[in-house]
Amino acid sequence: MVYIPLDSSRESSVALLREGNTFISTRCERYDTDIFRARLMLEKTICLRGEAAARLFYDEERFTREGAAPGLLVKTLFGVGGVQGLDGEAHQVRKRMFLELMSDADIDELTRFAAEHWQQAIGGWQRQKQVTLHPAVQLIHFRAVCRWAGVPIDADEAETRCADQAAMIDGAGGIAIRHWQARRARKRSETWMAELVEQVRSNRIQVDEDRALFRVSWHRDAQGELLTPQVAAVEMLNLLRPTVAIARFVAFAALALHEHPTWYETLRDNDTWLEPFVQEVRRVYGFFPFLAARVRDDFEWNGYHFSKGRRVMLDLYGTNRDPRSWERPEAFRPERFEQESINAYNFLPQGGGDHAVNHRCPGEWFTIALMKEAVRQLTRHMTYSVPPQDLSVDWSRLPIIPESRFIIESVRPVI
Numbered sequence: 001m002v003y004i005p006l007d008s009s010r011e012s013s014v015a016l017l018r019e020g021n022t023f024i025s026t027r028c029e030r031y032d033t034d035i036f037r038a039r040l041m042l043e044k045t046i047c048l049r050g051e052a053a054a055r056l057f058y059d060e061e062r063f064t065r066e067g068a069a070p071g072l073l074v075k076t077l078f079g080v081g082g083v084q085g086l087d088g089e090a091h092q093v094r095k096r097m098f099l100e101l102m103s104d105a106d107i108d109e110l111t112r113f114a115a116e117h118w119q120q121a122i123g124g125w126q127r128q129k130q131v132t133l134h135p136a137v138q139l140i141h142f143r144a145v146c147r148w149a150g151v152p153i154d155a156d157e158a159e160t161r162c163a164d165q166a167a168m169i170d171g172a173g174g175i176a177i178r179h180w181q182a183r184r185a186r187k188r189s190e191t192w193m194a195e196l197v198e199q200v201r202s203n204r205i206q207v208d209e210d211r212a213l214f215r216v217s218w219h220r221d222a223q224g225e226l227l228t229p230q231v232a233a234v235e236m237l238n239l240l241r242p243t244v245a246i247a248r249f250v251a252f253a254a255l256a257l258h259e260h261p262t263w264y265e266t267l268r269d270n271d272t273w274l275e276p277f278v279q280e281v282r283r284v285y286g287f288f289p290f291l292a293a294r295v296r297d298d299f300e301w302n303g304y305h306f307s308k309g310r311r312v313m314l315d316l317y318g319t320n321r322d323p324r325s326w327e328r329p330e331a332f333r334p335e336r337f338e339q340e341s342i343n344a345y346n347f348l349p350q351g352g353g354d355h356a357v358n359h360r361c362p363g364e365w366f367t368i369a370l371m372k373e374a375v376r377q378l379t380r381h382m383t384y385s386v387p388p389q390d391l392s393v394d395w396s397r398l399p400i401i402p403e404s405r406f407i408i409e410s411v412r413p414v415i
């Protein structure tokens with residue numbers, strides 16, 4: 001048996017909070033390893049990094065997600081009873097529901113709705129002195145996804161409901177105020193959504209049968225039972241909240257356009273480079289740094305012992321910039337997506353493995369499509385200037401965001 005390096009016999013949670021995204025990769029460098037042990041959030045944890053480790057992590061026979069996510073995340077980001085914590089058949093059935101909502105027609109429709117909301121927003125921005133892009137795009141995406149999902153939303157309600165989705169995302173890695181704001185936002189959102197699910201089921205509101213609100217409300221689990229209104233609400237929020245979260249990638253896309261003006265010029269009239277560009281934004285600015293699972297039964301891997309029940313954390317941040325998979329990983333180079341060998345285990349901005357079998361994010365196609373639309377809007381449908389502001393990114397913050405949230409001014413629509 002090979003010894004797994006031990007980070008520190010005491011708690012490493014304070015270091016995790018202090019260092020944020022770089023916590024695992026810093027230690028992997030320090031101990032010259034892809035695996036080490038640490039005590040995190042009062043629990044012995046094995047931390048893993050790199051493509052080979054990701055292949056292991058996504059072996060469903062070896063790991064379970066049940067009870068793996070830290071309680072702080074479940075109470076803010078995920079919610080209780082959602083797909084993220086399911087295994088086996090229960091997971092497959094629930095996951096199918098999500099994947100069936102992500103057809104090409106759905107992707108096109110959501111993108112079209114987002115484009116319309118961008119156009120309306122740009123019309124209003126030209127009358128404002130400045131616009132803070134991150135919250136503004138959150139609202140664009142929230143309006144678009146509610147429309148796509150069949151969620152009725154009054155104009156005066158949209159901003160507060162959207163702010164709750166944003167609080168759940170921003171509070172996911174926070175402590176103190178950010179954490180408590182996220183918990184309250186989740187409570188309010190679940191109550192709102194559970195009420196809508198009950199209204200659909202009792203025919204008090206009419207929603208088209210192909211809309212997500214209808215389909216989630218009437219979804220049956222592996223035992224043929226309807227979801228409880230609370231769990232159906234959690235799954236509806238698993239569609240709304242992450243679509244709002246895509247605005248964070250849009251803020252980083254705007255940052256990348258600003259820092260790499262040649263890419264701005266290229267993308268103004270070139271569709272070919274849109275996808276490599278947004279993929280590189282997802283790689284460099286992935287804001288979901290780690291994933292957690294638990295060992296199902298004792299096993300050995302490369303001589304290392306994994307004991308039943310042990311929590312394991314996979315480093316997405318470090319794997320997305322592992323020099324064994326990526327050439328000059330610190331450089332922003334969209335062209336790498338044409339040249340380097342990328343697979344489901346070395347590129348993990350939204351998890352890895354197989355969408356249908358594993359817990360890999362079913363929203364990747366929505367994400368790529370809405371990011372491409374955002375880049376089209378920023379480069380082709382408006383002009384703007386970027387005033388002096390603090391554009392730094394604090395990598396110890398969970399989740400990352402440009403400090404100023406990316407402020408633009410002198411917005412003019414391009415007709």
Ligand code: HEM
Nearest residue numbers: 083084238239242243245246288350351359360361363366
């Ligand atoms: C799962 C990130 C957008 C719905 C995940 C996972 C990550 C992630 C890291 C976990 C993967 C794993 O456990 O192996 C992101 C990021 C997004 C995004 C960074 C962009 C902002 C979306 C969108 C949707 C979505 C747009 C839906 C509209 C989900 C669901 C799961 C998930 C339902 C759970 C899947 C499962 O447990 O099988 N996402 N996601 N996500 N995501 Fe996303």
